[in-house]
Amino acid sequence: MEGIPLSEEMVLKNLKEVIDPELNASVVDLGMVRNLKIQDGIVSFDFTLTTLKCPFRETLVNSTRKKIEGIPGVKEVRINLREMTEDDKRELFKERFQEETIPTNQIKHVVAIMSGKGGVGKSLVTSLLALSLQKAGKKVGILDADITGPSIPRLFGLKGFPEASESGIFPLSTREGLKVISMNFFLEEEGKPVIWRGPLITKAIQQFWSDVHWGDLDFLLVDLPPGTADAPLTVLQSIPVDGVILVTSPQELASVIVRKAAEMSRELGTPILGIVENMSYFTCPHCGKETSLFGTSHAQELANYLGVKILTRLPLSPTWAELADSGKSEEIPLDLFQPIREEILQKLG
């Protein structure tokens, strides 16, 4: 047949269109086609599979054969099936997944935000502290370890399904550029409660730590669920937490739960960096007068008991609640968060 002469180049060009469905790349790029020879219209080559038991073996061989048979001038196709050696495989996977094998994260410091009771404002404090650290030029991520009641995405109006590769999950970014990973991103219906038992929760938290491409971070803040149950324990045991910020409300301070939470952190050797008293007072929008909301605060007692400082007292602010609940936390002023930030920067650098 007249026309372009049959060449190795032409055969390889055609074979580039045969894709290995498992590795999602062409058989040529995967180095599966070797010792290609063309003589008198007979095309022969070794077709090396990662394993001869490959479930796509027949499909791959057939489509490869068809592709070559379609080239003008080809009289016969001879395919010698071979199996890759261990060295071949290592080489192949090293090349293809080099950057992806495991996330190579450089996280300088991990700070967990903890409380005794629920609803005292941990998630809000975590979010605003993250923004405050970011304002100081730090690269910050938030790991939402509240698997059954994730609320960080809601505070930033953050939605989406994280991208994932063979090697891990990519966190989503807030408008301000904070990296966030939360169970909320993986739920079919946002807000639907996750009913999981302890071991699964533990697994999810560990994956959020080890299988997420956090990249380079100065600070990873971990928003814990309340109390001393499985999740906070997992975080303190399996993530290298440098310090804990204890969030309380005046109502909670007298309770033993907050002491228990603090003691758990201590027993596991994680220092408490300080206390944040949230919903501590109310500032009258008309006259500016501050009123304590729950009588005398017991914050100082707790601080003395634990031998740590009260870093800041935060007001109960309807404006904050409104902004937070409509996903605009970044519009909340950060001045009252500066003392927490300073303490963290001073203690952890």
Ligand SMILES: Nc1ncnc2c1ncn2[C@@H]1O[C@H](COP(=O)(O)OP(=O)(O)OP(=O)(O)O)[C@@H](O)[C@H]1O
């Ligand atoms: N200082 C504040 N002023 C007004 N509203 C606040 C304040 N702190 C928190 N809130 C609101 O109180 C609610 C609970 O806060 P948040 O979700 O941060 O608490 P949490 O301790 O993380 O709760 P959970 O234990 O359920 O995780 C939210 O609606 C939040 O917007």
Ligand SMILES: [Mg+2]
């Ligand atoms: Mg929370």
